[in-house]
């Protein structure tokens with residue numbers, strides 16, 4: 001209930017008269033905004049010329065611009081709205097320096113596409129690839145500038161193919177994005193009981209396990225290469241009793257009915273993505289570093305403790321520790337570690353120096369602004 005005193009409704013003429021001065025002011029402000037946006041674009045273009053052949057995308061600077069804007073914002077625009085607007089402004093300014101091509105795990109309509117679009121804004125040219133391997137290969141071959149790959153999900157854990165590729169790729173991690181994952185159940189069918197088969201990526205099936213056993217206990221679950229592919233298959237003419245699990249974009253793209261929303265078991269279900277490219281990102285002041293290490297004789301008592309000891313001594317927080325078996329090495333493992341800080345921060349640099357002397361293998365995948 002509003003605590004405003006009841007006012008008689010304005011006649012259409014009186015309403016138009018009351019609105020008119022506000023609209024006049026909005027027109028003036030829009031002209032100023034446009035002038036300022038173009039002044040900003042000119043500055044970015046000048047920076048682009050100075051950069052020459054060097055990378056135009058500077059994730060550390062973008063993170064600083066967005067953090068500064070968040071601190072400056074006095075409202076009433078919501079913080080998220082302001083971030084989205086300035087994200088787009090920077091995306092367009094960057095495109096004037098040089099347009100970027102970004103690969104992602106396709107087809108169109110995947111969560112990775114959403115993460116890439118959010119991170120790079122609308123001016124980047126997004127290029128779907130069939131596999132995570134291909135997204136990296138395109139960038140390695142300089143057919144694209146950056147790759148966006150999923151690395152872990154809060155419910156289902158690591159994306160193992162990405163971890164394995166990180167050990168061998170020459171690319172560096174230079175950015176991070178996180179995305180709340182909300183799955184829809186979509187189909188040509190109109191009602192849940194008509195569904196006899198559900199297609200989805202294995203991770204999505206796992207993230208919706210409780211929903212599927214509760215609401216579709218009889219339906220056959222079929223794992224496919226991506227959720228967008230599941231939607232594409234569910235939209236085929238003969239698949240009238242098939243449903244797919246995936247993002248809203250896929251339902252819209254393939255014209256499917258939404259049978260249910262937020263079918264993920266965990267409402268905080270979040271996926272983390274890395275941006276990979278040829279360049280290292282500079283320190284932004286709020287960074288994370290991803291490393292891959294192998295301890296000598298990791299099965300010996302104290303080997304891991306000795307390897308990680310510099311972190312605690314130098315006050316460096318570890319935000320992730322994940323192991324993966326080494327191909328062809330029975331019971332041998334490499335460890336994927338995320339720490340807070342940039343590899344150029346003095347304490348992190350010191351810890352890495354000491355770890356390098358203690359480890360069998362140490363690779364800094366990259367330092368990047370925290371999402």
Ligand SMILES: O=C(O)C(=O)C[C@]1(C(=O)O)C=C[C@@H](O)C=C1
Pocket residue numbers: 044047048056057058059061062065089090091093094097
């Ligand atoms: O500061 C720069 O290096 C710029 O190119 C400008 C700008 C921006 O629009 O603010 C654009 C692209 C970069 O990724 C970072 C920032």
